[in-house]
């Protein structure tokens with residue numbers, strides 16, 4: 001039994017049933033009108049049915065500025081939808097649901113973008129008021145708390161940034177100046193929601209850009225946020241405009257550059273590249289007497305890893321965005337001790353690309369045409385192999401060519417497992433079809449492969465035959 005990950009936690013009165021968190025993930029399921037619709041409700045109910053402890057609803061705008069499809073909470077006309085969403089999640093399980101509220105600045109197809117030094121004092125007062133009003137709406141709608149989006153390329157994060165060019169009360173030349181806007185917003189939010197309503201924050205542990213801030217500052221930013229009374233800290237990294245790759249005729253997009261890649265680290269990154277940030281930040285705030293939970297995210301998806309991070313005190317809660325997108329039933333399967341049924345994320349980042357192109361965010365690993373993750377049916381029979389040796393592999397010119405015969409039964413796809421040099425077995429790919437070229441092998445090492453077919457609900461076939469290849473070493 002995974003005792004740590006399934007432990008409950010109370011956050012300013014909010015009783016979260018376990019330590020799993022789905023961090024905010026834009027779905028692009030709403031129209032440009034920003035209203036909650038049935039598809040949005042279905043998405044968040046699927047996390048509740050999967051027993052995710054804390055569900056953060058995707059970033060929603062606190063103001064009326066134009067954008068692509070994005071939820072809004074910027075006036076009372078949006079309340080009915082939010083009430084429905086909060087009610088539906090609560091009806092599905094004891095998961096807690098908290099919206100992430102965001103202010104962002106203008107961007108144009110010409111490549112121009114508004115920066116915080118262009119904001120007048122009145123603009124700033126308006127932003128502070130809008131945060132307070134949106135937080136109050138979140139409370140009135142029946143959500144369990146509210147999360148202030150102070151990460152990535154958006155307004156609050158830009159005040160915290162070392163690229164802040166303001167020279168007034170919010171002066172970017174000092175850390176204290178950079179922190180002032182968050183302090184003003186936090187004071188307004190508290191005045192609107194009271195002391196006993198959970199207010200969390202998402203901010204960057206590292207900007208991941210040239211001359212951006214790093215852990216040296218984020219430890220101190222976290223401490224100040226704790227002093228200002230935030231009830232939890234959720235960490236992210238990167239996702240900035242400064243290194244965005246500009247495309248002719250398209251507005252700049254903050255996840256196109258290297259910092260965007262770090263924010264949603266893809267398959268080429270090692271697992272859990274950002275946990276040391278949470279560990280250092282947690283150590284800092286705990287040492288100064290604050291025990292508010294710190295949430296770590298970024299390529300964490302194995303139950304044993306999540307459990308270990310909590311056990312070692314490197315984080316208080318585990319954020320899994322893409323993993324819970326592919327399989328919202330992760331917590332339920334861990335509770336039932338059916339971890340083998342989890343459909344693992346392979347970090348192909350198709351979801352990231354859909355988001356970037358303003359298309360509905362779905363997962364490549366779901367059965368074709370599905371708009372939501374399939375429901376979990378523990379009684380479904382796993383796929384089976386007809387042949388005793390379905391998998392074959394051969395090596396030539398730096399590439400291992402794998403092909404396999406299809407499994408029978410309810411098959412959604414195939415996970416490819418690989419061990420390098422008799423080391424740990426990793427899932428390197430998930431495929432719908434029957435072949436894959438492994439181009440990231442090194443001559444001179446030994447590689448072992450097997451595959452498993454998985455069905456809609458996640459139940460996997462037995463492993464196929466294992467193929468072992470000793471690759472020849474050559475430098476020519």
Ligand SMILES: Cc1cc2nc3c(=O)[nH]c(=O)nc-3n(C[C@H](O)[C@H](O)[C@H](O)COP(=O)(O)O)c2cc1C
Nearest residue numbers: 023024025026059264297298299320321322351355
């Ligand atoms: C499609 C998509 C949309 C996202 N939208 C948001 C968002 O609205 N707010 C936010 O703070 N982070 C957003 N993120 C970042 C995730 O919350 C998370 O920090 C990141 O994906 C790394 O965690 P993971 O490796 O568990 O996916 C998004 C990520 C993806 C893939």
